Amino acid sequence: MKELQARIKQDGQVLGKDVLKVDSFLNHQIDPLLMQRMGEEFYQHFREFPITKILTVESSGIAPAVMTGLAFQKPVVFARKHKSLTLKDDLYVADVYSFTKKTANKISVSRKFLSATDHVLIVDDFLANGQAVAGLTDIIKQADAHLEGIGIVIEKTFQKGRQLIDRQHIPIFSLARIKAFENGQVVFEEE
Amino acid sequence: MKELQARIKQDGQVLGKDVLKVDSFLNHQIDPLLMQRMGEEFYQHFREFPITKILTVESSGIAPAVMTGLAFQKPVVFARKHKSLTLKDDLYVADVYSFTKKTANKISVSRKFLSATDHVLIVDDFLANGQAVAGLTDIIKQADAHLEGIGIVIEKTFQKGRQLIDRQHIPIFSLARIKAFENGQVVFEEE
Incomplete structure (x- = not known):
């Protein structure tokens, strides 16, 4: 995405x-118009997939994720982060390790909002070591839902x-790819 | 808002x-179309105000907040929550006490994203005891920015x-008012 x-x-x-800090338009201050165009890009790429839900953290x-949900006209669920979490029956829980912060977190999603009939598109801000995506994928598996992309x-x-994602043959689409x-200075992969 | x-x-x-739990469309699962119409309502109400920035937590x-920013075509800043926070020169920091969770948090905003030239609209999901709004108001004061509503x-x-907000004569607009x-069962104030 140019x-x-x-x-x-x-x-x-x-x-x-x-480390790339983009807190002036994505991670702390947000440019809503850019977010809307990003949501539209994800929609254009995945529009033929039978998406029922957008999942993020x-x-x-x-x-x-919300702008992607708007384009798809589908609900968005965000996983919650916890430093620790006592076992709860009504939650799917997965582990996420942050290499940047060197801390382990748990993430959770209420069982009410993800089920075997769901076809899920994961949307996240960054893909680095893939730990957040792995945690979300784990939660989708626990729900017996289908990960579409x-x-x-x-x-x-x-x-x-x-590499982690390609190994599982999951369709992936990134708006900017940094090599x-x-x-x-940032050097992008050729588009 | 009916x-x-x-x-x-x-x-x-x-x-x-x-306590009212609305995690099926606002706090955990999100209905993006409803969010968009809410953002439009805030815009219709505050459109004559010289808003430069939307602030939330x-x-x-x-x-x-992002949907409100989209309607205003203005940036959104979200304050970050911290269990604790060592003093940092580049942040505005305020205290927020949660009566629901009975925990004290600090919230922070980078000094880069709020300044004396800003006219701020605070947008938040709930108003109960007003602690989050008080923390955000404190941060706006530290930045010498102008709180518009x-x-x-x-x-x-x-x-x-x-009461806390009315005492300060700050314009406030709520989409649903529960008495x-x-x-x-929920009983609403007359519209």
């Missing part, structure tokens, strides 16, 4: 070897998340 | 004396949040 690439070039901050996934706003192709950070 | 009242009647769950405020999805008029829960 507009997103341009925005990343303009407003993204490269920190160290593998709080908090930064919510804005792109994964829509990612920004993918870092040099980290291992993509490297060179001298503090 | 549609929201009907949805609350249909899908809301009254828990105990003062993660996570349940994000969906209505407050848009609330669901207000519980029998709790003290509304009581009687026998597990």
Whole structure:
């Protein structure tokens, strides 16, 4: 998505070897018009899939997921993050490890909102090591729901998340694919 | 907003004396089309105000705030919640006490995203005791920004949040106003 690439070039901050900060339009301050166009892009890509529900994880996934849900006219569910969680019968629970923050979290989704009849599109802000997607995939399996595809706003192709997904033959579509950070600059994969 | 009242009647769950659970369309699962119409309602009400930014707090405020930002074509900033927070120069920080969860949190906004030139519309999912709004108001003051108004999805008029806001003569607009829960049923204020 050319507009997103341009925005990343303009407003993204490269920190160290593998962190990109986009808190001026996605992760803290949000550009709703860009989010709407991103939702429309995901819809155009996955419109032939029988999607019944969009699944994401709080908090930064919510804005792109809600705009995707708007385009599909389908409900959005966001998994909640917990530092710890005592066993609860009414929740699907999965583990997510954050390499950036070096902390382990649990994420949960109420059993009420995901079932065997659902065809799910995962939407998330970043794909790096794939831990959030793995946690969401785990929850979809627990629900016996069908994972139709994964829509990612920004993918870092040099980290291992993509491999994990490709190995499972899940359709994936990323709006911006970054292959490297060179001298503090973002280098995109050829579109 | 009649549609929201009907949805609350249909899908809301009254828990105990003062808790309303609306996690099937707002707080966990989200109805994006309803969110869009809510954003449009906030826009219609506050369209004459010189709004430059929408401010909310993660996570349940994000969906209505982003749709409000879409209607205004203005950026949205969500305050982050922290269990604790060591002093950081680049953040505005305020305290928020949750009566429901009986926990104290800090919320923060990066100084980059709120300044003296901003005219802010706060959007949040619930107004009960007004603690979240008080924290956001505190942050707006720290930024020397101008608070133009407050848009609330669901207000519980029998709790003290509304009084706190009226005392400060801040324009407030709530899409649904609940005056009581009687026998597990929601009773709305007359519109």
